[in-house]
Amino acid sequence: MTDDRTEKDITDTMGEFSVLIGGIAGDGINEAGLSVSRMLSRLGYCIYMYYDYPSLIRGGHNYSLVRASRKSIAAHSDRIDVMIALNQETVEKHRGRLKETSFVIYDADKVDGAGLTGCGIAVSGILEEAGALPVMKNTCILGGFARAVGIDWSVLEEVLRKHIPKRLEQNLLVARRGYDQADSFCTLPKNPILAQGRLHSPASPILSGNQAIGLGLIKAGLGAYVAYPMTPSSSLLDFMARQAGRFGLAVIHPENEIAVMLMAEGFAYAGVKAAVGTSGGGFCLMAEGLSLSGMAELPVVVVMAQRAGPSTGLPTYTAQSDLNFIASAGQGEFPRFVVAPGDAAQAYYWSGVALNLAWRYQVPSFILTDKTLSESQYSFERGAAGEPVEASPLLWDGSGEFMRYRYTESGVSPLAFPPVKGQAVKTDSYMHDEKGITTEDASITRQMADKRLQKGRSLAAELEGYETVQTSSLHPSRTALLCWGSNQGVCREAGERLGLSVISVLVLQPFPERRLKEALDGVDRLIAVECNATGQLASLVESFGIPVSDRILKYDGRPFSIEGLLSELGRVLA
Amino acid sequence: MNPKELSTTAKNTWCPGCGNFSILNAVRSVLADLDGEGYPVEKTVLVSGIGCHAKIADYLNVNSFYSIHGRTIPVATAIKVANPDINVICFSGDGDSLAEGLDHLIFAAKRNIDITLVLHDNRVYSLTTGQYTPTSPTGFKGRSTPDGSVEHPINPVELMLDAGATYIARGYSHGIEQLQMLIRDAVLHRGFSFLDVLQVCVSYNNLYESYNKWTYTVKGNDTASQQEARRIISSWNYDRSDVPIPLGCFYRVDSPRFDQHFSLVRPDVAERERRIDDLLENFI
Numbered sequence: 001m002t003d004d005r006t007e008k009d010i011t012d013t014m015g016e017f018s019v020l021i022g023g024i025a026g027d028g029i030n031e032a033g034l035s036v037s038r039m040l041s042r043l044g045y046c047i048y049m050y051y052d053y054p055s056l057i058r059g060g061h062n063y064s065l066v067r068a069s070r071k072s073i074a075a076h077s078d079r080i081d082v083m084i085a086l087n088q089e090t091v092e093k094h095r096g097r098l099k100e101t102s103f104v105i106y107d108a109d110k111v112d113g114a115g116l117t118g119c120g121i122a123v124s125g126i127l128e129e130a131g132a133l134p135v136m137k138n139t140c141i142l143g144g145f146a147r148a149v150g151i152d153w154s155v156l157e158e159v160l161r162k163h164i165p166k167r168l169e170q171n172l173l174v175a176r177r178g179y180d181q182a183d184s185f186c187t188l189p190k191n192p193i194l195a196q197g198r199l200h201s202p203a204s205p206i207l208s209g210n211q212a213i214g215l216g217l218i219k220a221g222l223g224a225y226v227a228y229p230m231t232p233s234s235s236l237l238d239f240m241a242r243q244a245g246r247f248g249l250a251v252i253h254p255e256n257e258i259a260v261m262l263m264a265e266g267f268a269y270a271g272v273k274a275a276v277g278t279s280g281g282g283f284c285l286m287a288e289g290l291s292l293s294g295m296a297e298l299p300v301v302v303v304m305a306q307r308a309g310p311s312t313g314l315p316t317y318t319a320q321s322d323l324n325f326i327a328s329a330g331q332g333e334f335p336r337f338v339v340a341p342g343d344a345a346q347a348y349y350w351s352g353v354a355l356n357l358a359w360r361y362q363v364p365s366f367i368l369t370d371k372t373l374s375e376s377q378y379s380f381e382r383g384a385a386g387e388p389v390e391a392s393p394l395l396w397d398g399s400g401e402f403m404r405y406r407y408t409e410s411g412v413s414p415l416a417f418p419p420v421k422g423q424a425v426k427t428d429s430y431m432h433d434e435k436g437i438t439t440e441d442a443s444i445t446r447q448m449a450d451k452r453l454q455k456g457r458s459l460a461a462e463l464e465g466y467e468t469v470q471t472s473s474l475h476p477s478r479t480a481l482l483c484w485g486s487n488q489g490v491c492r493e494a495g496e497r498l499g500l501s502v503i504s505v506l507v508l509q510p511f512p513e514r515r516l517k518e519a520l521d522g523v524d525r526l527i528a529v530e531c532n533a534t535g536q537l538a539s540l541v542e543s544f545g546i547p548v549s550d551r552i553l554k555y556d557g558r559p560f561s562i563e564g565l566l567s568e569l570g571r572v573l574a
Numbered sequence: 575m576n577p578k579e580l581s582t583t584a585k586n587t588w589c590p591g592c593g594n595f596s597i598l599n600a601v602r603s604v605l606a607d608l609d610g611e612g613y614p615v616e617k618t619v620l621v622s623g624i625g626c627h628a629k630i631a632d633y634l635n636v637n638s639f640y641s642i643h644g645r646t647i648p649v650a651t652a653i654k655v656a657n658p659d660i661n662v663i664c665f666s667g668d669g670d671s672l673a674e675g676l677d678h679l680i681f682a683a684k685r686n687i688d689i690t691l692v693l694h695d696n697r698v699y700s701l702t703t704g705q706y707t708p709t710s711p712t713g714f715k716g717r718s719t720p721d722g723s724v725e726h727p728i729n730p731v732e733l734m735l736d737a738g739a740t741y742i743a744r745g746y747s748h749g750i751e752q753l754q755m756l757i758r759d760a761v762l763h764r765g766f767s768f769l770d771v772l773q774v775c776v777s778y779n780n781l782y783e784s785y786n787k788w789t790y791t792v793k794g795n796d797t798a799s800q801q802e803a804r805r806i807i808s809s810w811n812y813d814r815s816d817v818p819i820p821l822g823c824f825y826r827v828d829s830p831r832f833d834q835h836f837s838l839v840r841p842d843v844a845e846r847e848r849r850i851d852d853l854l855e856n857f858i
Binding site: 038041162203204205206207211215218219221223224226243245246247248249250252254255256258259260261262263264265266267269270271272274288289292380382390418419420421422423424425426427428429430432436437438 | 651
């Protein structure tokens with residue numbers, strides 16, 4: 001390796017680089033990836049981390065892919081600059097990602113270093129000498145990584161002190177040994193990362209999409225979170241359970257998703273703003289409760305984190321194949337709000353919006369995410385997409401008799417919550433009259449259906465004031481990429497490199513037809529990019545008379561990488 | 575309060591002679607009495623499932639959540655957690671709570687959530703015109719089992735004892751005074767109260783004669799003894815129609831409750847903002 005090549009590759013990747021850390025499940029690979037992210041964040045980089053793991057508890061191959069850039073990013077790169085290998089399998093599986101200039105930091109006791117450019121750390125020996133637990137091997141090797149890439153010891157120490165407080169002194173000891181050993185044995189070019197110049201922006205918090213959703217909901221006034229664990233939504237339940245005391249939330253993990261949905265509706269009846277979280281299979285069980293929400297006009301937020309189906313599918317891998325399901329789930333006809341944020345900042349803002357709209361229009365409101373958005377880590381730029389506020393729903397003014405389903409111009413009836421002296425607050429899953437008493441009257445049936453649909457029109461009218469479709473382009477182009485959800489980041493980067501505009505549809509119901517048509521002004525070729533096998537957004541868009549020329553579809557459970565999408569686009573545009 | 579004030583204008587569509595009338599009348603007079611004893615009626619919420627029983631929500635001018643089949647308990651649980659001052663009473667059927675919603679019933683007992691469940695146990699699906707339910711006896715000839723059900727019935731009171739309910743009783747729709755007393759006790763008990771009501775369906779499973787012959791009220795039993803409760807409860811397993819059927823309160827103990835573990839005091843907007851900032855600092 002020569003210094004010439006190092007400079008060339010750094011130029012090629014335009015001020016960014018990627019680190020992969022791999023090992024077996026139980027090695028703490030997600031946390032190790034976060035430590036790498038936090039160090040690089042402290043050097044002023046923007047971070048995106050993708051975490052790949054199979055559905056098992058111990059063993060199997062896990063890896064974190066950390067990408068650091070001078071620009072805001074939300075996608076990973078296949079090629080890596082540094083590999084941190086805790087076992088031989090990591091080297092074998094990911095060798096193809098290495099560039100000529102890449103180097104490998106590896107556990108010299110586990111990995112055959114022959115033919116690798118890099119630096120072996122005698123991890124087992126260090127751990128044994130320090131009497132440390134096996135799980136501390138990643139702390140040890142992070143020491144080696146920090147030294148090899150030129151990160152000051154103080155940066156690693158700060159990260160460990162802040163985030164690994166358990167057995168801190170021992171962790172610091174093995175990290176320091178790893179750090180010193182890399183210094184002694186490493187013959188790598190000096191400071192390959194710092195060679196790009198230390199950046200000066202302050203470090204940002206690093207959040208998963210699920211954490212950003214949780215914070216957005218809390219900011220907008222959430223009072224209860226109810227969920228049954230299901231990947232990739234479980235980490236939101238974990239987050240809410242930990243934050244319950246801090247924010248006065250009721251967090252409940254009940255017997256199944258049927259109970260989850262009905263509990264949220266009980267909270268809504270009592271005036272407590274509630275959200276639920278699940279993935280496709282769990283949402284199947286919620287469908288009967290969803291329809292109740294439509295009929296009884298009970299506001300509820302559903303965080304629906306997609307994974308590859310049908311059925312159990314690939315529990316820990318991604319997909320965008322539930323759009324059709326979410327758009328039409330539940331018997332009968334009733335309005336709903338569906339938003340698919342593209343990154344953590346959008347997840348934060350739009351989760352707050354979703355909660356407010358659910359209550360303003362007394363409808364179910366979906367935050368449609370996927371494994372990629374829910375479990376990836378992002379440098380969180382708070383406010384970059386907007387700051388949620390807590391809005392009050394329409395409340396009964398206390399005059400006359402309270403009628404839960406009173407007819408109004410907007411279709412929205414003012415709310416009251418028990419106890420109200422002298423009034424009965426009645427909600428009903430049957431067809432009901434304004435008071436909330438069951439009826440089978442034909443005329444009331446029609447009027448109540450009209451009332452519910454009127455709420456949908458009022459909701460759509462309010463959404464005219466929101467950026468429900470977002471276009472990004474350096475220059476106007478006649479060819480545009482069409483995407484939704486977590487593909488926004490990779491599409492924007494690919495679009496930027498190829499000079500294509502990118503149209504990201506954030507709100508999927510009520511469908512923002514007018515805004516999409518405006519965004520398409522001057523575009524004569526639309527290429528849909530989706531993580532499903534049929535092009536569900538493309539079909540939805542075509543139902544509004546908008547032709548989609550090409551569909552680039554990925555349905556192997558893995559998100560698009562920058563290189564992967566560029567290659568697909570090269571094929572389509574050739 | 576006069577119980578009549580708790581009526582609505584909804585037309586009652588139960589069959590003449592239906593056992594549900596007794597439950598309705600008993601509940602109405604209990605709520606009216608309690609209103610004058612420091613339990614104002616606006617602090618009561620009724621939650622019903624789907625089936626003949628559930629129409630009770632329309633017939634009482636009281637806060638109500640007319641839910642879906644089998645789903646009274648999760649709704650009631652959340653209402654109680656949201657507002658511990660409110661008495662929440664579920665009305666459910668044997669198909670509703672023992673078939674479609676059995677998981678919720680077991681979990682309500684397991685959690686000892688402070689709500690009451692009144693089981694309108696007519697041992698038949700009536701609104702769907704006569705199929706066997708989890709408490710129908712073996713051999714029950716219903717529309718879905720024309721040759722007789724081959725399943726054994728569930729004994730719901732025994733199930734509730736095993737699952738952790740802290741108030742367990744059985745009433746009969748033909749004994750309104752006892753029914754009123756049991757409903758009142760169940761509502762005032764702090765913890766999960768399960769009241770099985772042998773409710774006669776005159777159209778599809780008219781057991782008046784059998785119940786009049788075999789039911790008796792237990793007296794002097796030690797309701798704090800699980801062993802004694804089990805002995806009484808297992809003396810009739812819902813399968814036979816030739817043994818005595820005990821009525822009354824079988825079990826009543828105090829135990830920690832699910833609803834005691836929540837504090838829904840949310841910080842105000844400024845304080846919430848400060849705490850979000852603090853939290854984000856931890857993520858750097």
